[in-house]
Amino acid sequence: MKRTVEIKWFPPSWFQIKSDHHIIYIDPAYLRTNFARYPRRIEYSNWPDQIDGLPEELEKADIILVTHHHKDHCKQVTVNRLRNDKTKILATNQCTKELGKDVIVVKPGMRIELGAVEIRTTEAYNKNIGKTKSMHKKGVGVGYVITIEEKAIYHAGDTDLIPEIEHLENIDVALLPIGGRGFTMELSDAVKAAKIINPKVVVPMHRFESNAKEYKKVVESGTSIKVAPLGIGETYQV
Numbered sequence: 001m002k003r004t005v006e007i008k009w010f011p012p013s014w015f016q017i018k019s020d021h022h023i024i025y026i027d028p029a030y031l032r033t034n035f036a037r038y039p040r041r042i043e044y045s046n047w048p049d050q051i052d053g054l055p056e057e058l059e060k061a062d063i064i065l066v067t068h069h070h071k072d073h074c075k076q077v078t079v080n081r082l083r084n085d086k087t088k089i090l091a092t093n094q095c096t097k098e099l100g101k102d103v104i105v106v107k108p109g110m111r112i113e114l115g116a117v118e119i120r121t122t123e124a125y126n127k128n129i130g131k132t133k134s135m136h137k138k139g140v141g142v143g144y145v146i147t148i149e150e151k152a153i154y155h156a157g158d159t160d161l162i163p164e165i166e167h168l169e170n171i172d173v174a175l176l177p178i179g180g181r182g183f184t185m186e187l188s189d190a191v192k193a194a195k196i197i198n199p200k201v202v203v204p205m206h207r208f209e210s211n212a213k214e215y216k217k218v219v220e221s222g223t224s225i226k227v228a229p230l231g232i233g234e235t236y237q238v
Helices: 076-082 093-099 163-167 187-197 212-220
Strands: 006-010 014-018 023-026 063-065 088-092 104-106 111-114 117-124 141-148 151-155 173-177 201-205 235-237
Touching: 006 201, 023 141, 063 117, 076 093, 088 093, 088 141, 163 187, 173 187, 187 212, 201 212
Parallel strands: 023 063, 063 088, 088 104, 151 173, 173 201
Antiparallel strands: 006 014, 006 235, 014 023, 111 117, 117 141, 141 151
């Protein structure tokens, strides 16, 4: 019998993936600006200390995945709130400055099995075409394909529409950035990415001012792909 998996979104690209047997977090980083109006937020410290908080009460992690070292994705105090002595943390080499050495260092092209969970790392970078600056260089950050309960969930990380996306196969859920700003793919490229990957479901993330409902309308027009533009703390079940 196939079991369900729940996917919960917090901005900008923080997800909880929850099955009957595992709790996984991707890019957990509490920034006050992202949760100023979220009624369930919990703050443990204030300036001048490093802002320490959670959007709500959250379970401890079995696995934590970090895509790259930027502070809205990689934050030690948030990771520490979600970990225990058995938690496995996967992160890129540049994250070790923030998270310490007690991590499994990853780079694109790896495959790691943690019990019944398979994790593959993918490229995630800016092509630096028509942009004022490239915030994410090739080989530094990663995306993740997590296979759990026979479902493949792709978290793209901070990336443009890159050729490596064409090699993804049999993805059930794609977590794709749509916000542009020179940091990630623009909404129009995120539409193309969805059609190339052809998952069953897309959950938009790293949105900035992009209109997730417009994204849903365009992607679902003429495809069988469902788009789930989650609100903060909302859950989608697959």
